[in-house]
Amino acid sequence: MQTITRDQLLDKAVSLLADGTVTAVLGWSKGEFDYDVTPAVFKTEAELKENFVWNDFCGANFSKYLVAKMDRLEGKMLVFLKPCDTYSFNQLLTEHRFDREKVYAVGIPCEGMVDIAKVKAICGEGISSVDCGGDKLLVTTLYEEQPVEVATAEVLAERCVNCKSKKHVAYDELLGEEGEVIDSNRFDEVEKLEAMTPDERFAFWQNELSRCIRCNACRDACPACTCEKCVFDNPNSGVENKAPANSFEEKMFHIIRAYHVAGRCTDCGECSRVCPQNIPLHLLNRKFIKDMNEFYGEYQAGAEVGSRAPLVDYTTEDLEPGEVFDRRDTNA
Amino acid sequence: MRKCSLDSINSVFAEISKAASLYLPVDGTDGAATYTKWEEGLTWSNALNTVKSPKDFFFPQTEDLMEFKTSGKNIEVIDTRSEMEDFVVFGVRACDVKSFEVLDRVFIKEPVDSYYASKRQHGTIVAVACGRPAETCFCQTFGINPAEPAGDVSIWKTETEVFFRANTEKGEALMSKLSGLTEECGEETVNAQKEKIAAIMNKLPLKDLTTDGFGGGKTKELFDAPEWDELSQACLGCGTCTFVCPTCQCYDIKDFNTGNGVIRYRCWDSCMYSEFTKMAHGNNRLTQKERFRQRFMHKLVYYPENNDGLFSCVGCGRCLSKCPISMNIVKVMKKIGGKASE
Amino acid sequence: MQVNEFKPLIVAFCCNWCSYAGADLAGNNRLNYPADVKIIRVPCSCRVNPMFILRAFQRGADGVILCGCHPGDCHYTSGNYYTRRRMAALFSMLDFLGIEKERTRVEWVSAAEGAKFAATMNDFVEKVTALGPNKRLEDLRCKR
Numbered sequence A: 001m002q003t004i005t006r007d008q009l010l011d012k013a014v015s016l017l018a019d020g021t022v023t024a025v026l027g028w029s030k031g032e033f034d035y036d037v038t039p040a041v042f043k044t045e046a047e048l049k050e051n052f053v054w055n056d057f058c059g060a061n062f063s064k065y066l067v068a069k070m071d072r073l074e075g076k077m078l079v080f081l082k083p084c085d086t087y088s089f090n091q092l093l094t095e096h097r098f099d100r101e102k103v104y105a106v107g108i109p110c111e112g113m114v115d116i117a118k119v120k121a122i123c124g125e126g127i128s129s130v131d132c133g134g135d136k137l138l139v140t141t142l143y144e145e146q147p148v149e150v151a152t153a154e155v156l157a158e159r160c161v162n163c164k165s166k167k168h169v170a171y172d173e174l175l176g177e178e179g180e181v182i183d184s185n186r187f188d189e190v191e192k193l194e195a196m197t198p199d200e201r202f203a204f205w206q207n208e209l210s211r212c213i214r215c216n217a218c219r220d221a222c223p224a225c226t227c228e229k230c231v232f233d234n235p236n237s238g239v240e241n242k243a244p245a246n247s248f249e250e251k252m253f254h255i256i257r258a259y260h261v262a263g264r265c266t267d268c269g270e271c272s273r274v275c276p277q278n279i280p281l282h283l284l285n286r287k288f289i290k291d292m293n294e295f296y297g298e299y300q301a302g303a304e305v306g307s308r309a310p311l312v313d314y315t316t317e318d319l320e321p322g323e324v325f326d327r328r329d330t331n332a
Numbered sequence B: 001m002r003k004c005s006l007d008s009i010n011s012v013f014a015e016i017s018k019a020a021s022l023y024l025p026v027d028g029t030d031g032a033a034t035y036t037k038w039e040e041g042l043t044w045s046n047a048l049n050t051v052k053s054p055k056d057f058f059f060p061q062t063e064d065l066m067e068f069k070t071s072g073k074n075i076e077v078i079d080t081r082s083e084m085e086d087f088v089v090f091g092v093r094a095c096d097v098k099s100f101e102v103l104d105r106v107f108i109k110e111p112v113d114s115y116y117a118s119k120r121q122h123g124t125i126v127a128v129a130c131g132r133p134a135e136t137c138f139c140q141t142f143g144i145n146p147a148e149p150a151g152d153v154s155i156w157k158t159e160t161e162v163f164f165r166a167n168t169e170k171g172e173a174l175m176s177k178l179s180g181l182t183e184e185c186g187e188e189t190v191n192a193q194k195e196k197i198a199a200i201m202n203k204l205p206l207k208d209l210t211t212d213g214f215g216g217g218k219t220k221e222l223f224d225a226p227e228w229d230e231l232s233q234a235c236l237g238c239g240t241c242t243f244v245c246p247t248c249q250c251y252d253i254k255d256f257n258t259g260n261g262v263i264r265y266r267c268w269d270s271c272m273y274s275e276f277t278k279m280a281h282g283n284n285r286l287t288q289k290e291r292f293r294q295r296f297m298h299k300l301v302y303y304p305e306n307n308d309g310l311f312s313c314v315g316c317g318r319c320l321s322k323c324p325i326s327m328n329i330v331k332v333m334k335k336i337g338g339k340a341s342e
Numbered sequence C: 001m002q003v004n005e006f007k008p009l010i011v012a013f014c015c016n017w018c019s020y021a022g023a024d025l026a027g028n029n030r031l032n033y034p035a036d037v038k039i040i041r042v043p044c045s046c047r048v049n050p051m052f053i054l055r056a057f058q059r060g061a062d063g064v065i066l067c068g069c070h071p072g073d074c075h076y077t078s079g080n081y082y083t084r085r086r087m088a089a090l091f092s093m094l095d096f097l098g099i100e101k102e103r104t105r106v107e108w109v110s111a112a113e114g115a116k117f118a119a120t121m122n123d124f125v126e127k128v129t130a131l132g133p134n135k136r137l138e139d140l141r142c143k144r
Helices: A006-018 A045-051 A063-069 A083-094 A116-123 A188-194 A198-209 A217-221 A247-260 A270-274 A282-296 A323-331 B006-019 B094-107 B114-122 B169-177 B188-201 B219-223 B227-232 B240-244 B288-306 B318-322 B329-341 C019-028 C050-058 C079-096 C114-131
Strands: A024-029 A038-042 A077-081 A103-107 A127-133 A136-141 A148-151 B002-005 B021-027 B033-037 B062-071 B074-079 B087-093 B123-128 B153-157 B161-166 B251-257 B262-268 C010-015 C037-042 C063-068 C104-108
Touching (some): A006 A103, A063 A077, A063 A083, A116 A148, A247 C050, A282 A323, B006 B021, B123 B169, C037 C114, C079 C104
Parallel strands (some): B087 B123
Antiparallel strands (some): A127 A136, B251 B262
């Protein structure tokens, strides 16, 4: 259950529209069910009142939409940003990907978003309604007489379980209370893999990546992937193969994608959220983040505008590529 | 109609596997079901359906068509097709069975796609009735009855038993191999299940979704509908909906340079991609709105126009649960169809 | 009976200013290193993007080595410093995916170090030969 209510957000949006501060609102729009909300641009109070929602399923990171949606807009756009979204927001500003003057950012606190797949794993298919209240969800299904009670903590998305920050690093206005950067356990999974033998790691990733259907959802949802023409879409690049024809291509796509966002990835977790095949893609990104923290000092992409990512920087004393392994082997 | 106990289903699988490769939905390490080649130790998944549709068996995501090798001035063309062996796809849902009919009309129409046709010929489909449809199911919108799945053999699964009914010659042939493992039985239990399914179908949230307002001849009014702007605005342009869809049939033919030759292969394409149907002059769909519109117009207007009113959606609900931004055909149909029928 | 001894295919990216000249010097000095090493000359070691390395493996390489000027000696002042960070990240990622870490290496070889070039290649080829053919990052289509 979110501490801030839909009505508070709605009032804010309506009043900013009314006084002319913004001409459009980027928010979440009601779906067929309680959990399938869609990002949408609202332009009138009536639209907002009818379709605007804010609940435990508003996971989409809006920062990426700012890159494309602002071009033809007259006036400012109101965008609601959860703490993790604000990091992407800053990162995109660092890369000059949208016009800050055209955005009115409202920071909103977030108590973590629910992964509907986890709810379905507990309650089964056939969910007819989900009521978010307190620290539990009341799930009504087609097959049970009584609603099933599920603790919200049990069905939080992986990225929210390991939330790295409840602090907003960018906003024009903040609703509710500011949070803190959290000392999370987000690298635990990476460490677990690092502790395995290379054979075990290879088997792990082979199993995970073999499910890839190359739908590109991870790329298209990623706020760091904003190339106008992706190398994997470019017929002249020699690697635009549209489908994971074999295990090499699966690996190449995901290595290159993770590499290209290394140092720019804020660890928002959208890639894993949108993957239809449940591949834990965030682990690749976290591996890069963890490595760079260890090799070159702590760095959080998007924590501030204009910071220099480790891969576009250097010192004369950096460790050698070969020492990467010596280091790990002596640590272990 | 014949039956066997659910406990003995593995011996049925073992028997089928003797003569043909058997594929059935099995739960993976991530908890989602995938069609997997059966071997001793694997269990038939209880999941309603697989993430990826079974169209892969007949129209794989990538498929080599031929190979070229050059030596000096000679180009050798190598046929990469191998002799197809018989296979059985077990546990296909009614919606997915219907999707094969949609694909057949594309690939088996003259000129016949021999790659597809040969797989269809060698595949036997064992379809299973849906005891527990999900909220995302809307197959009845397209006239599909999940209690009466088509396919070569139809099966009904209860808590303790599995009932079989052969529908075609291929199905009879398969059932004859299972005669020692199954016994003749009446239809009472199955009929009771059918009634139960019908009752559930009446409770589904999407049961009133209709195709009124769509179909052949509606191109003009629907193509220019102003709603496409709003519907497509959040679309990320990924290919999830098209790749999990059982009826999406667009593909691209590409050459892969191996360094010592060329492999010509075909792979699924997605109308959501910027390179879709790119031609020498460039691309004829420049914005995501146009690409988005193409997908739904194809399913709901163009395809029925060319195929006697058959829609190329079967209501399996995969795109409803997998779209990263939860935009899908149901939302499109409600928004645009409602208006057109007014 | 003839035993097919495994001969690895090694791709060596050498920067134009130092390592390529180092390879030249090794040749002029008649120093031996295995013919399994195929050199690709690049303007600077930082010209090598991670895709080059993956593509080399795809097309049949069993090991990929990247040679550039010693840190501080880059013809373009800082190119090899970037290389150093990029490859540290990439190699660590390949290792994370379970790909043998001995198949990739970065070595700094100056134009005066013909002996080092030959020694490096001898050592690298030996290590990769011991590993055997690249199976974990291979593309079977390219081996038809």
